[in-house]
Amino acid sequence: MRVSLFITCYNDTLFPETGKSVVRVLERLGHTVEFRAGQTCCGQMHWNTGYLNEAVPILRHFVEVYRDAETIVVPSSSCVSMMRDHYLKAAESVGDMRLAADVQALLPRIYEFTEFLVKKLGVEDVGATYPHKVTFHTSCHSERSLHLGDIPIRLLKQVRGLQLLKLENPQECCGFGGTFSIKNADVSSAMLADKVRTVLNTGAEVCTAVDNSCLMHLYGSLHRQRTFVRTAHIAEILASTAGDRA
Amino acid sequence: MTTQEQAHWSDRDFPEAAKELLQDSQIRSNVRHATNVIQAKRNNVVGELSDWQQLRDAGAAIRAHSLAHLHFYLAQFEEACTRAGGQVHWARDSAEANRIILGLIQKHDAKEVIKIKTMTSEEIGLNQNLEANGIHPIETDLAELIIQLGHDKPSHFVVPALHKNRQEVREIFKREMNLPDLGERPEDLASAARTYLREKYLRVKVAVSGANFLIAENGAVCIVESEGNGRMCLTLPDVLISLVGIEKVLPKYRDMEVFLQTLPRSATGERMNPYNSIWTGVHEGDGPKEFHVVLLDNRRSPILGDAESRQTLQCIRCAACLNVCPVYHQTGGHAYESVYAGPIGAILTPQLHSMTEGRSLPYASSLCGACYEVCPVKINIPEVLIHLRGKIVEEDQKTFSGKFGMWNMGMQAAAFLFASSSRLSLAQHLGQIGQKLVVSQNGVIERLPSMLSGWTQTRDLMPLPDQTFRDWWAQRKPSADHGIVKEESDVE
Amino acid sequence: MSNSSDARTAILNSIRSALGRSMDASGIAAEYDAIPRAYKREGTLGRDALMDLFAHRLAEYDAGVTRCSVEKISEEIARILEARGRRKIAIPGGLPDGWLPKGLDFEVGTHFDDYQLDRMDGVLTGCTVAIAATGSIVLQNAAAQGPRILSLVPDYHLCVVFAEQVVETVPESFAQLDGMSALPTTFFSGPSATADIEMTRIKGVHGPRFLDVVLVV
Numbered sequence: 016m017r018v019s020l021f022i023t024c025y026n027d028t029l030f031p032e033t034g035k036s037v038v039r040v041l042e043r044l045g046h047t048v049e050f051r052a053g054q055t056c057c058g059q060m061h062w063n064t065g066y067l068n069e070a071v072p073i074l075r076h077f078v079e080v081y082r083d084a085e086t087i088v089v090p091s092s093s094c095v096s097m098m099r100d101h102y103l104k105a106a107e108s109v110g111d112m113r114l115a116a117d118v119q120a121l122l123p124r125i126y127e128f129t130e131f132l133v134k135k136l137g138v139e140d141v142g143a144t145y146p147h148k149v150t151f152h153t154s155c156h157s158e159r160s161l162h163l164g165d166i167p168i169r170l171l172k173q174v175r176g177l178q179l180l181k182l183e184n185p186q187e188c189c190g191f192g193g194t195f196s197i198k199n200a201d202v203s204s205a206m207l208a209d210k211v212r213t214v215l216n217t218g219a220e221v222c223t224a225v226d227n228s229c230l231m232h233l234y235g236s237l238h239r240q241r242t243f244v245r246t247a248h249i250a251e252i253l254a255s256t257a258g259d260r261a
Numbered sequence: 262m263t264t265q266e267q268a269h270w271s272d273r274d275f276p277e278a279a280k281e282l283l284q285d286s287q288i289r290s291n292v293r294h295a296t297n298v299i300q301a302k303r304n305n306v307v308g309e310l311s312d313w314q315q316l317r318d319a320g321a322a323i324r325a326h327s328l329a330h331l332h333f334y335l336a337q338f339e340e341a342c343t344r345a346g347g348q349v350h351w352a353r354d355s356a357e358a359n360r361i362i363l364g365l366i367q368k369h370d371a372k373e374v375i376k377i378k379t380m381t382s383e384e385i386g387l388n389q390n391l392e393a394n395g396i397h398p399i400e401t402d403l404a405e406l407i408i409q410l411g412h413d414k415p416s417h418f419v420v421p422a423l424h425k426n427r428q429e430v431r432e433i434f435k436r437e438m439n440l441p442d443l444g445e446r447p448e449d450l451a452s453a454a455r456t457y458l459r460e461k462y463l464r465v466k467v468a469v470s471g472a473n474f475l476i477a478e479n480g481a482v483c484i485v486e487s488e489g490n491g492r493m494c495l496t497l498p499d500v501l502i503s504l505v506g507i508e509k510v511l512p513k514y515r516d517m518e519v520f521l522q523t524l525p526r527s528a529t530g531e532r533m534n535p536y537n538s539i540w541t542g543v544h545e546g547d548g549p550k551e552f553h554v555v556l557l558d559n560r561r562s563p564i565l566g567d568a569e570s571r572q573t574l575q576c577i578r579c580a581a582c583l584n585v586c587p588v589y590h591q592t593g594g595h596a597y598e599s600v601y602a603g604p605i606g607a608i609l610t611p612q613l614h615s616m617t618e619g620r621s622l623p624y625a626s627s628l629c630g631a632c633y634e635v636c637p638v639k640i641n642i643p644e645v646l647i648h649l650r651g652k653i654v655e656e657d658q659k660t661f662s663g664k665f666g667m668w669n670m671g672m673q674a675a676a677f678l679f680a681s682s683s684r685l686s687l688a689q690h691l692g693q694i695g696q697k698l699v700v701s702q703n704g705v706i707e708r709l710p711s712m713l714s715g716w717t718q719t720r721d722l723m724p725l726p727d728q729t730f731r732d733w734w735a736q737r738k739p740s741a742d743h744g745i746v747k748e749e750s751d752v753e
Numbered sequence: 754m755s756n757s758s759d760a761r762t763a764i765l766n767s768i769r770s771a772l773g774r775s776m777d778a779s780g781i782a783a784e785y786d787a788i789p790r791a792y793k794r795e796g797t798l799g800r801d802a803l804m805d806l807f808a809h810r811l812a813e814y815d816a817g818v819t820r821c822s823v824e825k826i827s828e829e830i831a832r833i834l835e836a837r838g839r840r841k842i843a844i845p846g847g848l849p850d851g852w853l854p855k856g857l858d859f860e861v862g863t864h865f866d867d868y869q870l871d872r873m874d875g876v877l878t879g880c881t882v883a884i885a886a887t888g889s890i891v892l893q894n895a896a897a898q899g900p901r902i903l904s905l906v907p908d909y910h911l912c913v914v915f916a917e918q919v920v921e922t923v924p925e926s927f928a929q930l931d932g933m934s935a936l937p938t939t940f941f942s943g944p945s946a947t948a949d950i951e952m953t954r955i956k957g958v959h960g961p962r963f964l965d966v967v968l969v970v
Contacts, residue, residue, distance in 0.1 A: 027689070030730075031728060050734045052682055055685045061675070065653055066676070067647075068655075070676075073680065155627070155628075188587045193628075194624075195628070198715070199279065201715075202279050203715075207720070235721050238705060239720055295951065312793040332769050353760050357760060401959070403947050420952070451958050462959070479934050481935075492960060507768070514927070515924075522887075544936075546894075547902075548937060556764070562771050566773075
């Protein structure tokens with residue numbers, strides 16, 4: 016299958032390893048990955064912060080870039096939720112019915128990375144080895160917008176050597192919320208403190224999720240507190256093989 | 262006459278108020294305990310209903326339908342209630358509602374009134390207004406009594422004193438009821454309230470209530486409660502005055518079969534709350550001889566005109582969104598500086614002020630979506646939050662300080678970059694060079710300047726890696742059938 | 754006093770203008786009828802399971818539940834009141850005479866003022882309908898149930914419920930109540946309670962603190 020990767024703006028800039036891992040997993044499974052160089056951002060930051068008019072050109076750009084893509088895979092549930100929950104409304108809000116129609120045609124071809132593996136490809140064992148204690152944070156959008164349920168867990172359970180440790184209140188928000196983390200820094204930090212306590216309480220070496228946004232937030236506190244818990248996007252775990260020294 | 266607006270208590274914004282409350286570890290632990298208990302109970306009794314989603318669907322549809330034809334159903338209610346012996350009054354704003362209620366109380370020469378918990382009366386500042394006019398309001402709900410005797414403010418609209426623990430309640434009751442030997446078991450405290458209030462129920466002749474539902478087809482009023490204080494106020498006095506927001510009307514009696522399932526389970530985690538009272542007008546030999554309904558608009562009607570945010574008025578005040586909200590968990594209700602706290606308060610309060618107050622509230626959410634998931638009438642609170650943020654941004658952009666403020670400038674710059682991949686790529690490269698100014702010796706960013714400094718108060722930021730994904734891809738060795746780089750012309 | 758008709762007109766106009774176009778009554782009725790109601794309306798339990806569920810739910814509210822046959826109602830009432838030590842019992846008009854055991858002090862509630870009622874040991878009533886799923890009993894101002902204060906002011910309530918009056922679901926109860934909706938109606942589910950202090954549910958604030966139910970099967 017030919018898979019078009021939408022890396023997302025922040026993964027592109029801050030987490031290139033996640034993108035490389037997605038490519039590695041998909042190619043290992045025998046699929047062809049393409050990367051459209053024109054891609055930028057899904058528009059979520061603008062939309063969620065209330066810059067609705069500014070978000071529309073960004074999503075229009077996205078639609079233009081991927082109009083003829085066969086299948087689009089995104090290693091971020093948050094960005095996919097932006098597309099599924101808000102793109103149509105955004106297009107309609109500016110009265111652009113052609114854009115709305117394009118969005119409707121495009122949406123069924125967009126998948127979050129783990130959703131693509133399990134729902135579209137029907138794969139749970141991607142041949143990974145990752146000999147570490149790992150805990151999984153259920154990001155808000157993966158749970159309440161994409162309803163991924165146990166999809167990421169099913170993938171992690173097939174990873175050789177991986178010991179999955181249960182996180183308490185896994186679905187409670189880590190407090191990131193995009194610009195919320197800056198506009199309401201104190202509350203965001205308090206939410207993060209609770210989340211970090213539960214992560215530390217698992218005794219895990221690595222905390223993973225399907226969203227690097229949450230992980231960036233968690234890293235911020237884990238590193239500030241000089242803990243030794245690392246964060247890694249689920250794609251990086253699924254890409255690891257016995258030959259790697261992770 | 263005091264006619265101050267009470268729905269929003271001060272112009273302190275949410276981050277400022279929250280910062281103060283976050284220092285109060287006692288309030289935080291009380292709030293955390295109470296919300297955890299309700300959440301667990303709620304999940305338990307919701308989980309046992311196989312038709313919960315169907316009940317939500319029906320509830321949302323009934324409420325939306327009622328709002329879409331609100332003038333029709335209000336007129337129908339007025340007619341039916343009047344026919345049953347009730348008297349219906351209309352109040353455009355809080356001043357008018359206060360005037361009507363005060364007039365009714367004065368007509369009966371009452372110096373005291375007993376009250377059932379009603380957030381609507383908090384919204385219009387009824388107690389302050391009555392006191393200013395020499396009338397003593399007596400709150401009869403246990404939590405409201407705690408608030409009143411403790412000279413406090415409600416922090417939750419189902420459990421208004423949830424920020425107080427038993428020791429704090431005991432201190433208030435000891436002092437205000439003159440009970441030096443009062444114990445601190447909840448049973449002791451409830452028993453003190455029973456004794457304190459019983460004589461007042463039997464003596465006071467005028468009661469003031471809110472209502473959970475008005476029924477258009479027969480003019481019925483429904484009040485849902487736990488303690489029996491509501492039943493006392495509804496049946497013992499000679500005169501009952503119910504202050505009700507115009508949005509509370511349901512078309513038919515049988516519609517309650519939905520809400521009497523979803524409201525108790527969502528609000529207190531019970532299959533059914535101890536008491537629901539439903540009555541129409543005045544009934545010979547049973548209850549008050551005079552019954553008044555005051556229908557309050559207070560800027561609800563303009564909200565109906567906004568197709569996106571009209572759903573705000575579907576709310577049945579179960580407070581499930583407060584109990585599940587991770588922001589509310591941290592701060593409790595007082596940070597919202599409003600009668601209506603939590604996620605629903607964050608969308609309702611600013612709209613009740615035509616977006617002139619409470620403008621920080623729509624931002625008091627990480628948009629985690631938990632509120633929408635539990636809402637028994639499916640108010641998409643995150644969607645409305647974003648919509649209201651959009652309104653605020655649009656208004657701000659019309660002002661000089663808004664247009665040239667750091668947020669707008671930053672967002673415009675980002676939008677400019679995201680319009681083209683070459684611009685984004687250039688910015689990434691500049692960032693990789695420029696970050697050398699902020700990356701500390703241990704290789705992370707520990708302090709960011711200006712509006713971004715909030716991040717680094719408690720959190721490090723990893724530096725930008727030397728190579729972006731797109732650069733890695735571009736220099737990747739093209740293999741036989743992998744890695745086809747498809748160059749797209751940028752849409753400028 | 755403000756001019757209420759001005760306020761009425763202003764509010765209704767404000768609503769109308771906010772909503773835009775409006776429908777006629779038949780259009781509204783059609784829209785109402787189209788509301789999706791896929792939730793469970795009819796119960797599925799057999800009679801024994803239904804009684805068990807009802808008794809179980811009541812017990813969870815800390816109400817006392819006993820069962821007896823129709824011939825034994827009076828005997829059962831005597832036994833319970835004896836055990837509870839309650840002698841001066843208020844009753845509503847229309848309560849079957851056959852329910853009342855000899856030797857206890859029953860007074861018909863319509864003759865009391867509120868203070869007198871406050872001094873009674875308890876109240877004995879029947880009911881209109883009961884809901885098993887929620888452990889709720891519905892009283893109306895009707896024969897054998899009386900005005901609302903009767904079952905409110907005394908500290909103890911003994912309620913007789915016939916198996917035939919028990920439905921499984923809340924919608925089933927409304928199907929029965931629909932024709933009698935003008936009567937003052939009280940749903941009660943266990944004794945009076947509050948969870949206002951630390952979310953600890955405790956029995957009895959202002960309503961009856963003690964509730965016993967005789968289930969007639």
